[in-house]
Amino acid sequence: MTRSYDDLFRQSIDDPTAFWAAAAEGIDWVKRWDTVLDASKPPFYRWFRGGELNTCYNAVDRHADGGRGDQPAIIYDSPVTDTIETITYRDLKDRVARFAGVLRSLGVGVGDRVIIYLPMIPQAPIAMLACARLGAIHSVVFGGFAPNELATRINDAKPKVIVSASCGIEVNRVIAYKPMLDQAIELATHKPERCVIFQRPQVTAELVAGRDVDWADAAAGAAPVECVPVAATDPLYILYTSGTTGQPKGVVRDNGGHAVAMRWTMKHIYNVDPGEVYWAASDVGWVVGHSYIVYAPLIHGCTTVVFEGKPVGTPDAGVFWRVISQHKVGTLFTAPTAFRAIKREDPEGALIGTYDLSGFRALFLAGERSDPDTLRWAETRLNVPVIDHWWQTETAWAICGNPLGVQKFPVKHGSATKPMPGWNVRVVNPENEEVKRGDIGALVVRLPMPPGALPTLWNADERFINAYMSEYPGYYQTGDAGFMDDDDYVYVMTRTDDIINVAGHRLSTGAMEEVLSAHKDVAECAVVGVADDLKGQVPLGFLVLKAGVARDDADIVREVVQMVREQIGPVAAFKQAVVVKRLPKTRSGKILRGTMQKIADSKEYKMPATIDDPAILPEIAEALRSLGYARDSAGAGA
Ligand code: COA
Numbered sequence: 001m002t003r004s005y006d007d008l009f010r011q012s013i014d015d016p017t018a019f020w021a022a023a024a025e026g027i028d029w030v031k032r033w034d035t036v037l038d039a040s041k042p043p044f045y046r047w048f049r050g051g052e053l054n055t056c057y058n059a060v061d062r063h064a065d066g067g068r069g070d071q072p073a074i075i076y077d078s079p080v081t082d083t084i085e086t087i088t089y090r091d092l093k094d095r096v097a098r099f100a101g102v103l104r105s106l107g108v109g110v111g112d113r114v115i116i117y118l119p120m121i122p123q124a125p126i127a128m129l130a131c132a133r134l135g136a137i138h139s140v141v142f143g144g145f146a147p148n149e150l151a152t153r154i155n156d157a158k159p160k161v162i163v164s165a166s167c168g169i170e171v172n173r174v175i176a177y178k179p180m181l182d183q184a185i186e187l188a189t190h191k192p193e194r195c196v197i198f199q200r201p202q203v204t205a206e207l208v209a210g211r212d213v214d215w216a217d218a219a220a221g222a223a224p225v226e227c228v229p230v231a232a233t234d235p236l237y238i239l240y241t242s243g244t245t246g247q248p249k250g251v252v253r254d255n256g257g258h259a260v261a262m263r264w265t266m267k268h269i270y271n272v273d274p275g276e277v278y279w280a281a282s283d284v285g286w287v288v289g290h291s292y293i294v295y296a297p298l299i300h301g302c303t304t305v306v307f308e309g310k311p312v313g314t315p316d317a318g319v320f321w322r323v324i325s326q327h328k329v330g331t332l333f334t335a336p337t338a339f340r341a342i343k344r345e346d347p348e349g350a351l352i353g354t355y356d357l358s359g360f361r362a363l364f365l366a367g368e369r370s371d372p373d374t375l376r377w378a379e380t381r382l383n384v385p386v387i388d389h390w391w392q393t394e395t396a397w398a399i400c401g402n403p404l405g406v407q408k409f410p411v412k413h414g415s416a417t418k419p420m421p422g423w424n425v426r427v428v429n430p431e432n433e434e435v436k437r438g439d440i441g442a443l444v445v446r447l448p449m450p451p452g453a454l455p456t457l458w459n460a461d462e463r464f465i466n467a468y469m470s471e472y473p474g475y476y477q478t479g480d481a482g483f484m485d486d487d488d489y490v491y492v493m494t495r496t497d498d499i500i501n502v503a504g505h506r507l508s509t510g511a512m513e514e515v516l517s518a519h520k521d522v523a524e525c526a527v528v529g530v531a532d533d534l535k536g537q538v539p540l541g542f543l544v545l546k547a548g549v550a551r552d553d554a555d556i557v558r559e560v561v562q563m564v565r566e567q568i569g570p571v572a573a574f575k576q577a578v579v580v581k582r583l584p585k586t587r588s589g590k591i592l593r594g595t596m597q598k599i600a601d602s603k604e605y606k607m608p609a610t611i612d613d614p615a616i617l618p619e620i621a622e623a624l625r626s627l628g629y630a631r632d633s634a635g636a637g638a
């Protein structure tokens with residue numbers, strides 16, 4: 001008998017041990033756990049203590065050897081190189097085992113870190129799975145980050161080996177990765193012993209003798225290796241995400257809890273069965289890519305699509321529908337920004353009708369708030385459930401969603417629906433008291449969090465406590481604010497920190513401010529996220545110049561734009577800044593970023609009671625109008 005959401009949710013909160021022990025039956029264990037939940041050192045909770053398993057075995061070998069050998073595990077679809085390649089579970093096992101052999105021959109073993117800096121090619125999941133096979137810890141860095149960001153991650157993770165490629169392809173631009181990798185290693189204080197480079201036909205990278213190894217050569221001569229059992233509590237990967245400073249946070253994922261959660265979500269949240277084709281149109285550099293391009297679909301025995309392209313321009317706004325119909329995709333997961341891009345190019349959705357989408361069952365959106373317009377457009381054009389669900393790098397899977405495999409709740413536009421089993425979501429005020437239904441507060445999760453959620457930050461237990469656990473004792477602080485309605489639907493409205501979401505990519509405005517303030521002519525600066533029709537938000541900089549600087553403002557703006565591109569990367573999409581005489585501040589000197597953002601977005605704002613000099617705000621509005629913002633600035637409301 002299928003159990004109701006209420007029944008599952010209640011058990012997950014009242015008796016998490018029984019709930020997750022049952023879910024753990026979906027995983028093959030080398031040794032079963034001694035304790036389902038070790039809660040002896042809160043807020044450090046550990047799932048399946050004493051258990052041993054191998055995540056790669058669960059994602060690959062058990063399917064390759066268990067009746068799915070001929071089933072496609074990965075379909076690589078690359079409109080930018082005009083390539084389609086199908087990799088069966090049997091092929092995948094062979095390629096992963098041999099690449100694990102390459103890594104082992106370079107000295108990689110249990111607990112060693114391997115950084116993976118690759119575009120969306122099959123070598124990315126193969127390298128991740130090869131690390132998992134060896135019990136090594138991978139850390140994938142998104143290709144759109146600049147060498148400086150890569151260097152920061154190298155210094156923190158201290159990898160023995162880095163795996164990269166000669167290039168990535170952005171629509172029709174070839175981006176050489178190897179010079180960026182070389183520059184990052186040059187900048188980093190920690191030096192990896194070896195690099196493995198996958199040479200793509202578009203660019204041949206120069207290899208550094210004695211350090212760099214050619215992927216194809218090394219794999220050809222490598223001995224395949226078997227899966228190494230690791231502790232359930234051992235780290236599977238580190239994924240860096242933006243924190244409130246330029247220093248990213250290394251989110252740690254364990255092996256056991258993660259595997260259990262990934263498997264459980266595929267049926268219960270996405271209603272997908274083994275053997276079906278599941279497509280997360282994201283990038284392996286993000287958590288969505290880790291969880292739903294690689295681990296969850298493979299652990300569940302599905303076929304996953306590795307797509308190297310964009311929703312538009314590769315070649316047109318019909319590419320998503322082409323991929324869905326050609327590969328018989330049942331479920332698509334992407335960010336709302338992808339749909340805004342498609343809607344902009346094909347407002348009527350005319351291209352949808354030119355493909356057979358009869359096997360397409362559901363669309364899931366996450367990464368940023370789904371605006372009701374985009375949701376409605378997708379619903380009416382696709383005629384399938386369109387599900388907004390809310391999650392974070394830290395959580396690995398949805399905190400709130402509409403669990404199609406359990407029961408489908410009516411969709412309320414603007415809400416990510418209800419807390420998923422395991423996630424005891426509360427809305428609290430600064431005193432850590434629950435607010436009334438409908439009132440906005442901080443979104444927090446009662447501890448312990450379910451399996452899959454981060455156990456800590458890499459080498460930074462103290463920062464883990466300070467960033468997530470100290471402000472609301474007994475709860476995990478999500479960093480998001482929102483409200484819950486009378487039907488337990490959760491509405492995620494905004495971040496409470498300096499994180500902004502640009503095209504579904506999480507970025508820190510604080511990190512951008514660090515770059516701007518390093519410009520020789522800049523005395524003070526602020527960066528805020530302003531509304532953007534396509535990307536949801538884009539960063540906008542305010543610069544106050546040092547006294548006596550007589551240079552052209554436009555030159556300085558150009559330079560700071562270039563600095564952010566070089567130091568953080570093109571993914572930051574930092575393209576605009578404005579020079580102002582001064583910044584609005586409180587009397588205690590805190591910059592009023594929220595007010596500047598509201599002015600830019602032409603939203604009504606309250607004159608902050610603590611503002612030092614109210615006369616600055618019209619100056620800010622004037623400067624913003626020069627960039628096309630604050631057009632019908634509502635001014636200070638009551
Ligand atoms: N390697 C190198 N550069 C990269 C890159 C990569 N892997 N990924 C992105 N970039 C560059 C882009 O080329 C672009 O550079 P530009 O400023 O020179 O144009 C910049 O980083 C910003 O990229 P992006 O955010 O992708 O913007 P876009 O304008 O190229 O495309 C969308 C906009 C909406 C089509 C695109 O963001 C998209 O497809 N989003 C899908 C959602 C998604 O993947 N979300 C992830 C979390 S689910």
Ligand code: AMP
Nearest residue numbers: 366367368369389390391392393492506
């Ligand atoms: P990331 O860690 O990159 O996945 O980004 C996580 C952040 O993206 C969250 O803290 C939210 O601010 C935002 N986010 C993700 N999904 C949603 C959603 N469905 N609705 C609103 N915001 C979301």
